[in-house]
Amino acid sequence: MIEKKPPFFVGYLGIPKALKGFLLKLSLLIFAGFIAGAVLAGATQDDPGQAGFRFDYGRQTVTGVLETTPYPLLYVTEGNERIKEGRTMMLSGQGKTPIMANLPKLEGKQVKVSGIILKRGELDMLQVAGGNRGIEDLSREGQIPSSEPLGRWELQGEICDGKCLAGAMNPGRGLAHKACANLCLLADIPPVFVSSNPVQGEEFLLVAGPDGGPFPRELYHYVGQFLELEANLERRGDLLVLIVDPDHIKAIK
Amino acid sequence: MSVKYIPVQWNNNKWKYNAVMLASVFAYLWIFIFVTPDLMSNEGRINGAVHNARAFGSCAFLMLSVILCIGPLARLDNRFLPLLYNRRHFGVMTAFVAITHASYIINWYFAFSPSNKYEALLFSNTSYGQLSGFPFEVFGIFALFCLVILAATSHDFWLKFLTPRIWKRIHYLIYAAYISVVAHVGLGILQDQQNHTFTVIFILAAIVVATLHVMAALHEKKHGDPLAAESGDWVKVCETTDMQEGYAKIAQLTAKERVAIFLHEGKLSAISNACAHQNGPLGEGKIIRCLVTCPWHGFQYDVTNGSSPAPFTEKVPTYNLKVEGNTILVDRHANEPGTYVEPVPLNIQGAAA
Amino acid sequence: MDQAQAIFFAFQIWCSIGALIALFFLTIGIDRIDEDAQGAYVFRLLLIPAILLIWPLVLWRWFILETERDAWPNRHRPPRHAHFWVAIALAVFIPVIILVSLSVRQTWPVDFEPQKLSLLEERKS
Numbered sequence: 229m230i231e232k233k234p235p236f237f238v239g240y241l242g243i244p245k246a247l248k249g250f251l252l253k254l255s256l257l258i259f260a261g262f263i264a265g266a267v268l269a270g271a272t273q274d275d276p277g278q279a280g281f282r283f284d285y286g287r288q289t290v291t292g293v294l295e296t297t298p299y300p301l302l303y304v305t306e307g308n309e310r311i312k313e314g315r316t317m318m319l320s321g322q323g324k325t326p327i328m329a330n331l332p333k334l335e336g337k338q339v340k341v342s343g344i345i346l347k348r349g350e351l352d353m354l355q356v357a358g359g360n361r362g363i364e365d366l367s368r369e370g371q372i373p374s375s376e377p378l379g380r381w382e383l384q385g386e387i388c389d390g391k392c393l394a395g396a397m398n399p400g401r402g403l404a405h406k407a408c409a410n411l412c413l414l415a416d417i418p419p420v421f422v423s424s425n426p427v428q429g430e431e432f433l434l435v436a437g438p439d440g441g442p443f444p445r446e447l448y449h450y451v452g453q454f455l456e457l458e459a460n461l462e463r464r465g466d467l468l469v470l471i472v473d474p475d476h477i478k479a480i481k
Numbered sequence: 482m483s484v485k486y487i488p489v490q491w492n493n494n495k496w497k498y499n500a501v502m503l504a505s506v507f508a509y510l511w512i513f514i515f516v517t518p519d520l521m522s523n524e525g526r527i528n529g530a531v532h533n534a535r536a537f538g539s540c541a542f543l544m545l546s547v548i549l550c551i552g553p554l555a556r557l558d559n560r561f562l563p564l565l566y567n568r569r570h571f572g573v574m575t576a577f578v579a580i581t582h583a584s585y586i587i588n589w590y591f592a593f594s595p596s597n598k599y600e601a602l603l604f605s606n607t608s609y610g611q612l613s614g615f616p617f618e619v620f621g622i623f624a625l626f627c628l629v630i631l632a633a634t635s636h637d638f639w640l641k642f643l644t645p646r647i648w649k650r651i652h653y654l655i656y657a658a659y660i661s662v663v664a665h666v667g668l669g670i671l672q673d674q675q676n677h678t679f680t681v682i683f684i685l686a687a688i689v690v691a692t693l694h695v696m697a698a699l700h701e702k703k704h705g706d707p708l709a710a711e712s713g714d715w716v717k718v719c720e721t722t723d724m725q726e727g728y729a730k731i732a733q734l735t736a737k738e739r740v741a742i743f744l745h746e747g748k749l750s751a752i753s754n755a756c757a758h759q760n761g762p763l764g765e766g767k768i769i770r771c772l773v774t775c776p777w778h779g780f781q782y783d784v785t786n787g788s789s790p791a792p793f794t795e796k797v798p799t800y801n802l803k804v805e806g807n808t809i810l811v812d813r814h815a816n817e818p819g820t821y822v823e824p825v826p827l828n829i830q831g832a833a834a
Numbered sequence: 835m836d837q838a839q840a841i842f843f844a845f846q847i848w849c850s851i852g853a854l855i856a857l858f859f860l861t862i863g864i865d866r867i868d869e870d871a872q873g874a875y876v877f878r879l880l881l882i883p884a885i886l887l888i889w890p891l892v893l894w895r896w897f898i899l900e901t902e903r904d905a906w907p908n909r910h911r912p913p914r915h916a917h918f919w920v921a922i923a924l925a926v927f928i929p930v931i932i933l934v935s936l937s938v939r940q941t942w943p944v945d946f947e948p949q950k951l952s953l954l955e956e957r958k959s
Contacts, residue, residue, distance in 0.1 A: 233728065233767070234559050236767050236774075236776070237562055237563045237566070238774055238779040239494050239563075239778055240493075242493075250560050254564070258502075258505050259505045259508065261505075261547075262540075263505075263509065265509060265539070266508065266509040266510070266513040266540075267512060267517065268678050268679070269539045270512060270514075270516070270520070270535075271520035271521055272678035273523075273527060273532075273535065273676070274523075275521075276526070277524060280525075324594035324596075325594070326595075379950055379952050380950070380951040381951060383948050386942075397528055397589075397590075398525055398527055399527065399531065402673035403613065404669050404670045406606050407602070407605035408589075408590035410605045411590070411594055411596070411601050424945070424948075425946065425947050426948075427948040449608040451614070453614050454942060479614075480940055480941075485870060485872075485874040486877040487876070597842065599842050600838040600841075600842050603837070603841055603842065604838035612934060630884065630888060633884035634884045634888070636877065636880050638868065642868060642895055643895055644908060645912060647895075649912055649913055660928065663927070663932065667934070667935030671939070672938070687932065688929070690928070691925050691928040691929070694920065694921040694925070695924070698917060698921035698922075736915055737911035737915075738910065755909075755911065760910065794869075794870075798906070798907070798910055815910070
């Protein structure tokens with residue numbers, strides 16, 4: 229019984245004639261497969277939207293009253309062209325550097341803050357220059373505007389870190405970005421709730437913990453997920469603050 | 482091969498092989514990184530680090546999928562064996578592409594912080610109790626460690642030092658790594674994507690890999706080497722009429738041990754089926770210029786004593802055999818590697834010359 | 835965070851031990867247990883990463899070879915049957931992981947309108 233044996237390839241010898249055509253086709257197929265893969269996978273990535281650091285605006289310097297609970301906020305009293313008087317600006321340190329350590333003593337004081345604006349649509353944030361050096365104590369007492377309760381709301385949306393969302397990273401939200409968002413939150417960067425639709429005209433809400441303080445670590449599990457929640461809402465200056473509590477928050481099924 | 486180790490052995494076919502693979506990988510990365518940004522009509526621009534991480538990550542996944550297809554394809558159709566020949570080089574390339582993916586991620590998402598970025602990678606997300614939002618990074622870390630271990634042990638020294646058996650077991654990690662990569666992608670980027678093109682590519686590739694392996698396993702069950710059933714010292718392997726000059730018949734002596742009986746110049750010799758190099762199936766090779774040649778990497782042995790020709794020093798065990806009537810029997814106790822056994826003439830009618 | 839620090843520290847210790855073993859193995863051990871390595875030096879650099887990672891295995895094999903306990907039949911008994919289980923594992927895990935991943939995917943609640951539940955409730959704490 230004679231079986232027909234296939235052509236036999238030995239690596240260090242020449243390629244058998246009968247295999248040459250096959251291997252050439254296979255090589256082309258692999259090459260074409262990789263090219264097609266690159267075009268298809270590369271060109272169909274989701275749009276991260278228009279956002280980023282506004283270095284083109286230059287460094288902004290404004291004066292205002294500092295509040296540190298739940299996160300560093302500046303109630304602007306003397307604005308400029310980009311940051312108008314009456315705005316409530318969320319502040320962050322450079323990169324993921326925490327800035328809270330020296331701030332509590334400035335609570336309620338007038339300060340001069342300088343930094344770079346991050347902006348995504350209606351959401352903006354000020355990255356304070358050189359850590360605390362970007363916040364100058366003017367040694368004057370200021371008036372923190374009183375917060376206005378807006379009642380209890382049922383909302384759906386996502387909790388992100390406000391900085392990446394505002395354009396520090398593009399894309400700056402979602403589950404693939406969750407670990408990065410958590411690391412930002414650990415660095416005193418204000419968390420922001422993106423609402424499915426505007427609440428009182430706002431799509432982006434600052435998030436506070438149940439005691440009105442910082443967003444608690446046990447709720448970090450929800451970062452990046454699409455959530456449904458019930459929470460109290462209040463207005464501070466022109467910023468809406470969502471006071472979440474663990475018992476009334478869950479992921480959308 | 483024996484004779485002094487050198488860092489990397491090269492020959493013409495390895496150059497060609499690497500040229501094709503490198504060209505494919507470079508084309509992929511170049512197109513993904515430099516061409517596709519202009520093909521997108523997005524309003525915003527994806528950060529360079531993220532874009533590059535996606536390019537290298539998806540490339541590593543594709544490379545790994547191709548690598549995992551080679552084994553079963555070569556089992557199902559031996560025209561694919563040339564792809565197996567230099568698979569290790571492609572594997573090492575994959576490890577480097579995967580490392581680049583990881584460093585883009587680590588130097589982007591976990592940088593800019595006073596924390597150590599490697600520690601940050603571990604502590605930032607600890608939501609191990611949930612699937613949505615699970616720290617999918619750990620699957621990537623595990624897979625990366627596997628790939629690095631495999632790449633780092635790819636030199637022939639490791640095959641000889643660890644023995645092919647242990648080396649193979651370690652290299653079975655590639656399957657764990659692949660499953661882990663599937664979980665890494667599935668619980669990672671797949672959760673966010675609104676455009677499903679990559680999702681479809683990803684699922685197709687993973688299903689092809691799984692299907693080919695199942696097909697190869699079924700093929701092995703159906704057409705695998707027969708088990709020599711007898712219990713005594715001498716076991717029946719095949720009929721004399723099965724033999725073909727220059728080729729072998731294989732039989733399993735135990736679950737792990739296989740013998741290959743070759744017909745060379747009208748005489749029968751039996752050697753171990755497992756090549757000393759990587760335990761490639763010698764019995765699926767053929768005799769070239771009087772030497773049994775392994776179908777995987779072309780290691781060669783004298784069929785009478787299982788020794789490689791000088792200056793090489795590889796040896797495989799030999800077996801005593803005899804012919805009774807039309808039946809070829811082999812002594813199930815292997816001789817020490819390199820033991821000469823007098824070939825047994827096959828003077829039976831009907832044998833193909 | 836402490837755990838992450840501990841894991842990273844343990845990894846560094848692991849690799850440091852590996853480096854020490856690489857030093858001894860590549861300068862002394864390798865010449866004793868593999869004649870093909872004698873007089874070959876450049877390739878040894880390529881072995882370092884693996885020794886850093888799998889040094890316990892290196893020590894174990896070094897011991898086996900030094901004490902001539904290596905059983906030659908084992909060099910010719912590949913674990914080929916394991917592939918069957920690999921195929922099963924791939925055929926089970928890959929579809930399950932993909933299905934689970936797809937099933938936990940969320941959809942952005944594009945149509946959900948925020949609902950006001952009450953006028954008063956201001957949390958005081």
